[in-house]
Amino acid sequence: MSRRPLFVTLTAVAALMAPPLSQAQVTLKPDGQWRYLLTAGANVSSGNNDARSLNLSGEAARQTDDDKWIWNARADQARNAGVSTTDRYVLRTQYDRNISPDWFGFGSGETLRDQLANIDARYSVASGVGRHLWREERGYFDVSAGLGYTYDRYINSTDIAGAMRDRYGRLELVLAEESSHKLTETTSLRQKFTLLPDLRDSGKYRAVLDTGLTVAMTPTLNLSAGLSYRYDSDPGTGLEKTDAMFVTGVSLRFD
Template identity: 35%
Template sequence: MKKAICTEDKTPPRRSFRALSRRAIKPCMAVACLCGVGYAAADTLPIPDGRWRGTLSGGLSVTAGNTRSTSINVGADFTRRTDSDKLHAVGTGLYATQRDNNTGNTNETSNLARAGAQYDFDLSPKIFGFGSLGLEHDELQRLELRSVLAGGAGWHAWRRGNEFFDLSSGISYNREQYEPQTRDTLELLFAEESGLQVSPTTTFKQRLAVFPNLQETGEYRIVFDSTLATAITKRISLQLTLSDRYQSNPPPGVKKQNDLLFLTNISWAIGGN
């Protein structure tokens, strides 16, 4: 008596057009929600009505495996603008640790805080003066406190709606308090700043400042900050922030000249209508 031999059909089953459509629609809907369809992003140049407008933001990241990493960041960005002046205040904090599950050792991978404020006042429709104060602490760079007081003048090179491009220059006094030493330096300041409405729901802001050292020829600092924000709802946005701090002459014991920071967080808009 012969045994019946059955062969398994390995041809993958065909999926109906409806099933494929559903699988394709779901990620598209997620992207649409992420882009905040139907909501407007925060203005890059706030309305000049004298009211405070800004955002509070925060982010948390946790990974687990052979090592456990935890990172938390918080931020604030507020502006008050009138027809003749503007006051802008900003702050950022980041703390991160990494724990080796095999040894139980925990190390700090980041511990920094930054804050600053700048006051701009128009001298004419195109020319403005400014004064600013910047503060920074970075534990891993052994920087207890950097205080930068600056002043100068600038030019509103371009404005269209709530988009703008400004150029400015001046002089700054920089006091750096590192663990091994304290340094006081006079610097020149050259900066550019812009804000763009990338789409109805997305804005982009950036600022680049270069500080040539007046006491040590050839030495300088570079400060760069940028934020891309996409509205999810009327008040909530997804923010991507990239900032860089470069110093050509770090003090003895500090190996890194460059400190690059990339953050992803959720922000909540405060003020305005």
């Protein structure tokens, strides 16, 4: 068995077994044109169970032979018996610029609000270099490393890094791997794992794993399913270190 099919198989198995954010696959073509993908998912129940959830996301991407620019936005809300169980909003962007056929530089930014995780606002920026380990028409696999800075503002003061704080900023190491695979003519898999060790407080770190599976029903309509997993070794008083979310939805592609 060749290395690439084996890697694709292992990646697919890991994506289905690991607890990873629904991340549908926007079309990437090196023609300099912006392309968009909108995804929506909802669930409502009443009677003995009173629950509802709403998940919205949008993605925009532009790629040439020399660079790639991607924007992502997400809104996730859920309530059960009148109690909020999810209230998270994320906006992120990343720009990659090829330095050589194998190497690229990147810059990224993200803002997040997660009420149940006590995060009123989180702002993150990062920059570094990466390498294209595999790139062809059916997908790619990249690794990257750099430095970033994250600043958190909390809804309620909490114990972070050994002190009560209402805000906290730190320099972080940014280590990431990302891949996209066209498994069949209608099915695409995408995943990204990022590890963020805290350089201000040794031994503390965050980790983020996002994966998504997209199945094309028509040239513009897709079914998507994915998992999101986030880990924070020091989330604050009374909070869980891990957050996982499974999301399914329908995506509309604008190519």
